Each structure stands twice: as C-alpha cells, then as structure tokens.
Amino acid sequence: MRGRRIVLWRHGQTSWNLERRFQGSTDIPLTDEGRGQARRAARLLAALRPDAIIASDLVRARATAAELASLTGHEVLHEDALRETYAGQWQGLTHDEIVERYGEQYAAWKRGEPVRRGGGELETEVADRAAPVVERNADKLPDGGTLVVVSHGGTIRTTIGRLLGLEPHAWESLGGLSNCSWSVLGESLRGWRLLEHNAGSLPEPVLGDDD
Template identity: 70%
Template structure:
C-alpha cells in the first residue's frame, strides 16, 4: 500500500476547521458563490480542478502498473474522489458536484471500456449490520 500526497483532501484555506455556520458568517460572498457552483478558492484554498490536476495522475500512474484485469483500490476523501471521477469521465468541472457527496465507508467503481472510463457504481455500500444472535 502506498501513500500519495496527491490523494489528500481538498485544501480549504481559511475555511479549514470551521463549521458550516462559521463559514457562512465569516465568508458570506465566497460561500454564496461556492454554493451556486462557481469555481471558488474557498478561504484561499484549492479549486476543484487543481485537486483533479494532482490526484488523477496518481491514479493513472497506478493503473498503468496493473496486471491485465487487475483491480486498483484508491482510498481518499469524498471531494477528492468526486473530482477524480469527473475528470476521468471527461466531464466539465461545473458538473462534478452532480455526483453528490460520497458517504463514509462507501465507494465508487469505475471501469475502462473501449470509449474510455465509465462509472459503474457511485456511493455504494453499507456498513455491516449485526448478525442475528450476535447481540451482547
């Protein structure tokens, strides 16, 4: 297993560590623009396209090393994964938010076809449920 700096969470500058209410109170114009889907450097941080610029090459380099019919598992943060998916699918950046958030412990599945990458599953999976009789 390798750790890659390119797969880190989106850097949100001065928004880092703030609650949604604090961000709205301190940066109302930036927040409003971001909420409308405009490309915004939240708190002076990264644009979604910059996150894709640093994360997608990590994924593509790993894919190149896979054996035939191999599987690559990429673990990262929801926002970073969303930008990777959008870029790999060739979508315009203003459409990436349409994927919605990626819930904790869930995953997306992409596959390569003759016409490029395809989204096979998004936000899939559930947390394990207790088995009947395992109650303590």
C-alpha cells in the same frame, strides 16, 4: 480492452465529520466508529481481490487503507497528491460558520464556479494533482485488474469528474460519499465510466441493454 477497475474509497468517520467541521488537509484521526466502518468495508472490498492499494498520507486515510491491507497482504502506497482539498481559512470551521462568514464564496462554490475556498485550492487543482496519480497506478494493473484508492470525499469527486471527462462545473452533480463508502469506475472502449457511486455493497454486473 483491459477491463480494469478503480475503486475510490472514502475514509471512515472522524470527530470533525460528526461536528460538520470542514477538515480539508487537517490531519484528523478516525473515531472508534470510523475504525469499525473501515474494518467492515474492508471485508467486502477484499472480496474484489484488488491488485494494488494507494492512499492519501493523511492519518484518517492511512488507517482506513490499513484495514484492507491487513486482509489482502498488499503494501499501501501513500501519496500526498491524494490528500483532501486545502481550504485555507475554512478548515476547522463548522458548516454554519462557513455560511455565516463566507456566504457569497460558499454560494459561488455550490453554483459550480471556480472558488478558492478560504484562499485554498481550486477543485481543478485538486484534480490536477490527484487524477494523474490514479491513472498512473491504474496503468500498472493487469488485464481485468482492480486498484483501490483510499482518499477523501472532495478529492474523489474531482478525480472522478476528471477521469470521466466532465466539465468542472458539473462535478458537484456527482454528490458526496458517506464515510467508508466508495465509487467504482470501469474501463470501457470509450474510456472510464461510472459503475457505482456512494456504494456500500459489492458491485453487481450490469445485465440488460446498457451492458
């Protein structure tokens, strides 16, 4: 077994995050606080000695990834397939505005039904484009190697769901990621397994009967 590891790291804070405004694929930069979050998190993640870094090409992910790249010396591979879900008419609206204007659509999405939010992408379509990019780059890792993927909350959740083999209606159960927090997948004999979720500290080994 190769024992590889994938760290899926969400970008730092943006002004639209603070306003609870749906970003989707809109290209919104980090706030000063978001850049600080990225610098702090990068110092931790650098201790994992990642072998490669890939990132969404949206500016908030690019800036987050650049903080880790500056510490590790790795060149970041930017992939548009790692962008956040395109959500059409929802993009730019606040949470309250979405519930007011698209209440039934929002409720169906929260129930785990396939919904084109605002006429945009299905979550399965996001996984279709993002998960293969992550898998392809993970396949290049050496034994015991670590890949850091810098992306967006929705894209990370759907990618984790796909890599774990979960049914799409169950992906919402993974919950969201805080700004600049990450989730860790580890390779096992039966495929990928979730080791850490929405973490802000370094992964600890599992000691006990479930190892």
